[in-house]
Amino acid sequence: MARTTGSRAEITGPLVRDAALRLFARHGYAAVSMRQIAAAVGVQAGALYAYTPDKQALLANLLTDHMENLLSAWNDGPAAPPLQRLEAFVRFHIAYSLDHTDAVFLSYMELRNLSPDNFAAVATLRGRYEESLTAILRAGADAGAMRLADPRLTTMALIAMLTGVTNWYREGGRLDRRAVADHYWGLVRGAVGAG
Amino acid sequence: MARTTGSRAEITGPLVRDAALRLFARHGYAAVSMRQIAAAVGVQAGALYAYTPDKQALLANLLTDHMENLLSAWNDGPAAPPLQRLEAFVRFHIAYSLDHTDAVFLSYMELRNLSPDNFAAVATLRGRYEESLTAILRAGADAGAMRLADPRLTTMALIAMLTGVTNWYREGGRLDRRAVADHYWGLVRGAVGAG
DNA sequence: GTCTATATTCCGATAGAC
DNA sequence: GTCTATCGGAATATAGAC
Numbered sequence: 001m002a003r004t005t006g007s008r009a010e011i012t013g014p015l016v017r018d019a020a021l022r023l024f025a026r027h028g029y030a031a032v033s034m035r036q037i038a039a040a041v042g043v044q045a046g047a048l049y050a051y052t053p054d055k056q057a058l059l060a061n062l063l064t065d066h067m068e069n070l071l072s073a074w075n076d077g078p079a080a081p082p083l084q085r086l087e088a089f090v091r092f093h094i095a096y097s098l099d100h101t102d103a104v105f106l107s108y109m110e111l112r113n114l115s116p117d118n119f120a121a122v123a124t125l126r127g128r129y130e131e132s133l134t135a136i137l138r139a140g141a142d143a144g145a146m147r148l149a150d151p152r153l154t155t156m157a158l159i160a161m162l163t164g165v166t167n168w169y170r171e172g173g174r175l176d177r178r179a180v181a182d183h184y185w186g187l188v189r190g191a192v193g194a195g
Numbered sequence: 196m197a198r199t200t201g202s203r204a205e206i207t208g209p210l211v212r213d214a215a216l217r218l219f220a221r222h223g224y225a226a227v228s229m230r231q232i233a234a235a236v237g238v239q240a241g242a243l244y245a246y247t248p249d250k251q252a253l254l255a256n257l258l259t260d261h262m263e264n265l266l267s268a269w270n271d272g273p274a275a276p277p278l279q280r281l282e283a284f285v286r287f288h289i290a291y292s293l294d295h296t297d298a299v300f301l302s303y304m305e306l307r308n309l310s311p312d313n314f315a316a317v318a319t320l321r322g323r324y325e326e327s328l329t330a331i332l333r334a335g336a337d338a339g340a341m342r343l344a345d346p347r348l349t350t351m352a353l354i355a356m357l358t359g360v361t362n363w364y365r366e367g368g369r370l371d372r373r374a375v376a377d378h379y380w381g382l383v384r385g386a387v388g389a390g
Numbered sequence: 391g392t393c394t395a396t397a398t399t400c401c402g403a404t405a406g407a408c
Numbered sequence: 409g410t411c412t413a414t415c416g417g418a419a420t421a422t423a424g425a426c
Contacts, residue, residue: 027307031225034402046404047410055402108362109304112222149378153370157382160359161352167303168351175348183344187352190385228419242392244421
């Protein structure tokens with residue numbers, strides 16, 4: 001995979017990020033060396049420092065980008081009925097998680113390896129995403145379409161349940177994505193008392 | 196914390212395991228050095244090798260022990276009504292998870308750092324625990340006490356939801372353990388169609 | 391069982407040539 | 409922008425004294 005010298009900034013940058021994301025998710029941030037990332041890209045270790053000031057910034061960048069992408073991909077429809085909004089959230093969260101397994105895994109696995117500043121930034125974004133689900137639940141409870149004891153606790157419980165799909169789902173397995181999402185939506189609907 | 200020389204095998208062994216568990220959970224297996232573990236215990240790094248052949252075995256030992264403890268702590272009552280068994284499982288799983296946060300976190304965070312043999316051993320134990328929940332769900336569905344589309348998927352979903360409590364619960368927070376367990380049981384009951 | 395000392399390897403990051 | 413080469417330090421693990 002080694003190449004002779006040459007300038008390919010436009011493609012090398014994303015390749016570095018892709019390789020780092022994959023390796024960090026697979027082996028853990030601390031277990032992956034800059035040399036391994038470089039080898040996966042096909043350059044020497046020193047070349048990576050043209051794209052990131054250091055290893056820590058590389059991680060922080062991956063995590064904040066993931067959270068921002070997640071937030072901008074989720075489009076709530078505040079005018080729709082709460083149950084419809086909730087179903088959309090469930091299906092969106094599952095699909096997005098399965099489409100970005102590495103980033104999802106990394107972003108609740110390596111938060112502890114972020115500097116305080118970077119951690120705070122990611123936590124804020126995550127809080128905003130969680131709050132968007134809480135708002136749906138509150139609206140549902142207020143409208144009488146859902147019956148739930150604690151919107152905040154329910155938010156945490158549901159997100160953990162939905163994200164957990166990445167731990168066991170395998171493409172080509174017994175259930176396809178549609179079937180999985182249908183089943184999870186059934187569970188969620190029951191959990192919020194809208195069964 | 197450094198001590199002068201002396202023989203304290205009986206207490207040092209557990210101290211090494213405790214320190215390793217805490218540090219691995221906090222910072223990640225790869226990020227923790229044998230020197231750090233030794234410093235936490237109050238010995239020099241070389242002394243650790245009287246208790247473990249290497250770092251990898253230390254991790255494997257912690258994870259298999261955790262799974263074995265979990266399995267032997269859980270006592271199902273197969274004769275009781277399914278809903279009662281399910282409630283007992285929910286309360287047990289939450290309580291046990293909150294009592295062993297570090298081990299729980301570690302055991303689904305550092306599986307990837309196990310050798311294939313050690314991984315297979317842990318996966319088998321985990322599978323047995325999961326199966327004990329699946330059995331309850333099947334019994335509930337057969338008895339008509341629960342309404343669920345897929346016992347296996349429901350097992351994975353519920354365990355992820357319940358384990359997730361370790362991500363946000365804080366002692367002395369807005370809700371105490373009892374209230375948390377009550378709310379989760381309400382969510383589970385709804386999810387399995389027994390609301 | 392624990393210490394000190396060390397062999398060996400690898401790490402992140404930088405310097406300077408091209 | 410990428411290379412080669414290297415600095416300074418820290419890692420796991422071992423050897424031998426006590």
